[in-house]
Amino acid sequence: MRAITVRDRAAGVGGLTLTDLPYPHAAENDVIVRVHAAGFTPGELDWPATWTDRAGRDRTPTVPGHELSGTVAALGYGTTGLSVGQRVFGMADWARDGSLAEFTAVEARNLAPLPADIDHTVAAALPISGLTAWQGLFDHAHLTTGQRVLVHGAAGAVGSIAVQLAREVGAYVIGTGRAGARDAVLGLGAQSFVDLGAADWDSVGEVDVVFDVIGGDVLARSTALVGPGGTAVTIAEPPTVRPKDGRAVFFVVEPDRARLVDLAERVRSGRLTPAVGVVRPLAEAADAFVRRHPAGRTIIQVADE
């Protein structure tokens, strides 16, 4: 099967090549997915799990990509809940070969059924961004109706979903980004927009929740805005400062089949729109890693349905 692989950490994205690989092995509770569309995170070649397995052993050559949408091609020993031919979408494990391949092995619990009326290219943009936004806002920061939330990078893949979910729960949403993102962020439903290029961007007043995707100085300055009992949640890096009378949380997104089902239902009913950027074929995946595209997840179309 064809796959994008990388062997040499020092070569970085320059080392990404289209390769012929053996068909993946299905372990217990695994599903072999025939991938139709895949997503990747531009920075994932810097993650330790891209290069080593869970025991810390070298696992190169590595297939990148951790979001996928496709059909079940085969089931591992004892796998239940999904059937061959079924449409599915979800997350590939961080420390295993990923989704930039014609077939990939994924634990069944990382996948959810994909309704027939959601396109694979849309579904592939949903798992990491949707679960990250949900878990950050609700599982970690406990955002509720009437609270004020500051969402950084609000035009991006994760931020744009966080804005939509926060609005739906009845929060007051302040979205941030570069000046050019203003219309997109307000169009997603944010009540106000803050240009992070402005010197006084942090004069927005007290908030209950900060949802950060940027880290560094942006995270540090916004942490100071968190009011009593509030939370600064970040997906960028472990925080070095904490709110005076609140919590700071860094987390890595976890797979969650039930939540994927819920997110897909929101997409079907028009309540949630994932930010799909450009769609490119597998042969162009290496180039897609290096070429910056306008807002939205770059999706790699691996096969037609």
Ligand SMILES: NC(=O)c1ccc[n+]([C@@H]2O[C@H](COP(=O)([O-])OP(=O)(O)OC[C@H]3O[C@@H](n4cnc5c(N)ncnc54)[C@H](OP(=O)(O)O)[C@@H]3O)[C@@H](O)[C@H]2O)c1
């Ligand atoms: N911990 C986790 O579980 C987890 C999960 C998902 C993602 N992540 C990480 O979270 C980050 C965001 O992911 P994403 O998929 O949402 O990325 P993305 O689609 O590129 O969105 C990031 C957004 O933030 C904006 N931005 C970044 N730095 C900025 C700055 N200094 N000033 C103003 N705007 C800025 C970007 O604008 P421009 O496009 O103009 O730069 C973009 O709109 C990535 O580093 C990713 O690796 C972590």
